[in-house]
Amino acid sequence: MESFSDRTYAILGTGALGGFYGSRLQKAGADVHFLLHSDYEHVNKHGLVIESKDGDFTLPDVRAYDDVQKMPPCDVVIVAFKTTHNHLLPKLLPSVVKDDGVVLVLQNGLGVEDEVAEIVGDKRVMGGLCFLCSNKVGPGHIRHLDYGEVKFAEYAIGYNSQGITTRMCQIAADFDRAGIPIKLAADLLLARWQKLVWNIPYNGLSVVLDARTDELMGNTHTRALVEELMWEVAAGAKSCDRIIADSFIEMMLDWTVKMKPYRTSMKIDYDEKRPLEVETMFGNPLRLAQQKGANLPKITMLYQQLKFLDARNSH
Amino acid sequence: MESFSDRTYAILGTGALGGFYGSRLQKAGADVHFLLHSDYEHVNKHGLVIESKDGDFTLPDVRAYDDVQKMPPCDVVIVAFKTTHNHLLPKLLPSVVKDDGVVLVLQNGLGVEDEVAEIVGDKRVMGGLCFLCSNKVGPGHIRHLDYGEVKFAEYAIGYNSQGITTRMCQIAADFDRAGIPIKLAADLLLARWQKLVWNIPYNGLSVVLDARTDELMGNTHTRALVEELMWEVAAGAKSCDRIIADSFIEMMLDWTVKMKPYRTSMKIDYDEKRPLEVETMFGNPLRLAQQKGANLPKITMLYQQLKFLDARNSH
Structure with a gap:
């Protein structure tokens, strides 16, 4: 060496x-x-x-x-x-x-x-x-x-x-x-999809709903939405033949509940009026999954909402 | 008489x-x-x-x-x-x-x-x-x-x-x-679903994205999302055997583009810190469609986001 x-x-x-x-x-x-x-x-x-x-x-x-x-x-x-x-x-x-x-x-x-x-x-x-x-x-x-x-x-x-x-x-x-x-x-692609299990729901919703992780997990409706978004990430991974286990999603949810109230990096970017990493974090996974035939409606909607907010924020 | x-x-x-x-x-x-x-x-x-x-x-x-x-x-x-x-x-x-x-x-x-x-x-x-x-x-x-x-x-x-x-x-x-x-x-049920074609996307997104109708229609991503939400309303209506024609949706979109910039009634309620009509405008249509076997993921997500914002707003 x-x-x-x-x-x-x-x-x-x-x-x-x-x-x-x-x-x-x-x-x-x-x-x-x-x-x-x-x-x-x-x-x-x-x-x-x-x-x-x-x-x-x-x-x-x-x-x-x-x-x-x-x-x-x-x-x-x-x-x-x-x-x-x-x-x-x-x-x-x-x-x-x-x-x-x-x-x-x-x-x-x-x-x-x-x-x-x-x-x-x-x-x-x-x-x-x-x-x-x-x-x-x-x-x-x-x-x-x-x-x-x-x-x-x-x-x-x-x-x-x-x-x-x-x-x-x-x-x-x-x-x-x-x-x-x-x-x-x-396996790089599996690692990247796994990281998106956390990044997509929390980064996206923190900006759209102006919320910290503890607020998102403390409301039954957004708690459910976070989990549903995680399942869609797993479906996207599956379209690329990468398997994300149920237990991985449960672990991410439990871990987030236990961590200190957290303002996500995308929320910090938004608050600081910096452009958001929407394309690599949402657009690219969506396009890849779509090429493979997977439909991810809630991630798509989050992407659309973020594109709107990002465009207005950087005016 | x-x-x-x-x-x-x-x-x-x-x-x-x-x-x-x-x-x-x-x-x-x-x-x-x-x-x-x-x-x-x-x-x-x-x-x-x-x-x-x-x-x-x-x-x-x-x-x-x-x-x-x-x-x-x-x-x-x-x-x-x-x-x-x-x-x-x-x-x-x-x-x-x-x-x-x-x-x-x-x-x-x-x-x-x-x-x-x-x-x-x-x-x-x-x-x-x-x-x-x-x-x-x-x-x-x-x-x-x-x-x-x-x-x-x-x-x-x-x-x-x-x-x-x-x-x-x-x-x-x-x-x-x-x-x-x-x-x-x-047909009362058809009339109510037809009105939801407008109410669901514009009332919902105006609150979640803090936006007027002209802003939602002026961005390609939210413009597409509005239309996709309208299609989901039509799918909900169809689950109840009520048909909303493509031309009706096009008319609603065209009409909204032409109308004066509008702050929706739900957005006014939100800004005034009044409770939102989330259950009758989103919850009831979703539950009815679900009973009939229709899955409306984007309306569901909008409902979840509104429930979060409504709960926080009336604190």
């Missing part, structure tokens, strides 16, 4: 997610290159500040870039910005990923790996699912509140299951050395 | 709707008895004031009551309060309707005539659908903004179509003399 310092990392999008994981990797000794936009001047001068439940730290010196063309080709290119900026991918990716490197998509929703494969080829794509609660509270200043686990899975054309590969083990080892909890999944 | 003055009217609920129609009847010479609640003292002393696009008028002397037991039995008892007060029907109706009288239900939604028939017997019930835009702007003070038509239909057990009866023609003649545009319908 290569040593840690040999593998170079590019972080595209140094915000709540990319800033957190990239800083942890650099702090553990990795060679990390950060692409920034509005925070470039500040971070280039002052570095990154991480407040974390696992311990605060600062990185006064980071390799910051305001232009992807100035970045060296890297072994692992982490896509960490919101999917609402994915129209930039064709411009950003080609030069920054080494010929034998890999693009690791740490975004929400479904279908982004397909887009990335179109750009860099299907052998240079991996997916990652983050269970992270963090916010950017100022330029180069990130507050990590809870969780942090990442689940990796390999991508292949048509989302065929690839099992556990050497490459993902090597990257996982780097994350592990950086203190980031890691899981490896054999 | 009996003369106008022989037929006595009771108005249960002297608000934007009952106050308007009752005043028009009295002004035309009918013997009208008004039941009031919070406005009783004021109206008993000062009468009713109607501002109307068809001409303003005042009725300084009205027969006002604060207790249904003090009212004489009447030929026509008009139920004009919101369906959110229908738990009062068993207490209000028995004494005020003559043995050969009739209860005329001028409320929104579906299924109220069944409830009334349980109380006064199935021979003494009629339904009426109002296309009226009016508001109560103060005690005994009603502002009539637009429209005003009433469509009558006879009720029978199981909502069997009754055709046009002598009784409905007589009452229609009174309304006609009072200058109220009248239509007669042979």
